Amino acid sequence: MKPAPFDYVAPATVDEACSVLAEAGGGATILAGGQTLLPLLNLRMSQPFIIVDINKIAELQGIARADSCTRIGPMTRQCEVIASEDLARDLPVLVQAVGHVGHHQTRNRGTIGGSIALGEPAAELPATAVALDAMIEVRSTRGTRQIPAGEFYLGPYMSALEADELVTGISFPDWPKGHIPLFREVAQRPGDFALLGMVGALSVEGGKIARAGLAWFGMGPTPIRAKAAEQMLLGRSLDGFDPQAVAERAIADTAPFDDHHASAEYRRTVGARIFVRTLREALELEELA
Amino acid sequence: MSKHHVEMTINGRRHAGDVEARVSLSDFLRGDAGYTGVHVGCEHGVCGACTVIVEGKAVRSCLMLAVQADGAQVTTVEGLAAPDGTLHPVQQVLLDEHALQCGFCTPGVVMTLAALTNDAQKPSEAQLLAALSGHICRCTGYQGIRRAAKKLAGAARGKS
Numbered sequence: 001m002k003p004a005p006f007d008y009v010a011p012a013t014v015d016e017a018c019s020v021l022a023e024a025g026g027g028a029t030i031l032a033g034g035q036t037l038l039p040l041l042n043l044r045m046s047q048p049f050i051i052v053d054i055n056k057i058a059e060l061q062g063i064a065r066a067d068s069c070t071r072i073g074p075m076t077r078q079c080e081v082i083a084s085e086d087l088a089r090d091l092p093v094l095v096q097a098v099g100h101v102g103h104h105q106t107r108n109r110g111t112i113g114g115s116i117a118l119g120e121p122a123a124e125l126p127a128t129a130v131a132l133d134a135m136i137e138v139r140s141t142r143g144t145r146q147i148p149a150g151e152f153y154l155g156p157y158m159s160a161l162e163a164d165e166l167v168t169g170i171s172f173p174d175w176p177k178g179h180i181p182l183f184r185e186v187a188q189r190p191g192d193f194a195l196l197g198m199v200g201a202l203s204v205e206g207g208k209i210a211r212a213g214l215a216w217f218g219m220g221p222t223p224i225r226a227k228a229a230e231q232m233l234l235g236r237s238l239d240g241f242d243p244q245a246v247a248e249r250a251i252a253d254t255a256p257f258d259d260h261h262a263s264a265e266y267r268r269t270v271g272a273r274i275f276v277r278t279l280r281e282a283l284e285l286e287e288l289a
Numbered sequence: 290m291s292k293h294h295v296e297m298t299i300n301g302r303r304h305a306g307d308v309e310a311r312v313s314l315s316d317f318l319r320g321d322a323g324y325t326g327v328h329v330g331c332e333h334g335v336c337g338a339c340t341v342i343v344e345g346k347a348v349r350s351c352l353m354l355a356v357q358a359d360g361a362q363v364t365t366v367e368g369l370a371a372p373d374g375t376l377h378p379v380q381q382v383l384l385d386e387h388a389l390q391c392g393f394c395t396p397g398v399v400m401t402l403a404a405l406t407n408d409a410q411k412p413s414e415a416q417l418l419a420a421l422s423g424h425i426c427r428c429t430g431y432q433g434i435r436r437a438a439k440k441l442a443g444a445a446r447g448k449s
Contacts, residue, residue, distance in 0.1 A: 008310030039333035103423030
């Protein structure tokens with residue numbers, strides 16, 4: 001199918017984009033990489049009056065170091081994150097997660113901010129932002145605010161982002177050198193929507209787990225932080241906990257659903273399995289180091 | 290409903306036109322510019338048949354608006370073979386390995402492999418095979434396409 005008619009504007013600055021969004025009073029839709037929006041337009045599941053294309057806004061692009069964090073411009077393409085040597089060193093789990101978003105061809109257009117802002121429950125990047133305590137900066141003509149990723153997602157495709165607001169930056173706080181990335185997802189084919197997955201990181205100091213950030217995707221209406229499981233890990237030595245017990249605690253916080261791909265029970269069962277396996281693998285890696 | 294003037298370079302030739310904002314790059318390439326080698330299958334980014342090269346990268350032309358390609362360099366499958374008909378190395382390898390039957394998915398597969406092997410970086414076999422996950426082929430059972438990708442691995446072609 002072909003999209004319903006719409007007006008198209010491609011502002012050159014964030015200020016300009018915010019003015020358009022404010023004037024449109026909710027009738028505008030932001031076009032970032034378009035790898036989700038264009039299918040929705042083609043299927044006429046989305047019929048906006050105005051498309052605000054933010055591809056020409058230079059200030060929304062790029063990966064930069066900031067005060068004890070890495071700031072990623074929302075229009076940074078997914079392929080740029082995969083190619084970034086800085087991110088491979090500083091935030092390996094983000095690179096790993098992005099590698100599972102769509103296909104090579106869609107990652108050449110798809111953006112970090114687009115995926116973060118959309119809030120698809122089975123998407124990798126929202127959960128990664130939640131697990132790693134990312135801060136999402138949003139701007140409108142009313143001003144700028146910072147929203148912790150953990151408070152950003154309200155439901156499937158629903159977020160704290162107001163209709164006149166634009167995501168202008170995603171800041172990932174630094175993790176200590178040598179921290180352990182954790183990532184695993186289950187999908188029917190490469191590039192498919194994940195049935196479920198987990199993402200996060202651990203850091204170890206003096207033989208004890210000093211920091212833990214863990215989140216699920218595809219296990220509920222939003223990304224779900226495994227807070228209780230993190231608490232069980234903190235302060236423990238690497239052989240001082242039972243991975244199965246931690247996994248069961250992590251599963252207890254989820255709210256998976258039945259759909260035509262998998263039942264909630266399947267998601268819980270497989271979720272616990274991948275959680276245990278990912279932890280075990282990560283610990284072995286650490287023992288070798 | 291806004292209309293826009295667009296100009297882009299397609300297979301080395303400048304092409305201009307006035308398009309409605311909602312016209313996809315794939316429809317512009319086929320309908321306005323006449324490059325019907327751009328095959329349109331699912332129109333939601335799943336099948337990969339419409340893949341073209343925009344600014345050096347393989348992208349879905351059904352998931353881009355024509356107006357977004359204003360000023361861009363676009364290559365379709367028609368732009369790969371030499372003027373004398375000599376096939377592009379990727380096309381030759383697909384032919385040699387019997388990697389096509391009906392040919393509907395083929396232009397997309399060719400453009401993905403061409404984009405990756407045109408890069409100065411030599412793609413690994415794993416990279417090429419992973420990129421092929423973005424294409425659906427209903428005839429070949431993929432084995433010929435995989436053989437072709439394996440032959441291309443590590444073989445950067447230089448900018449064509």
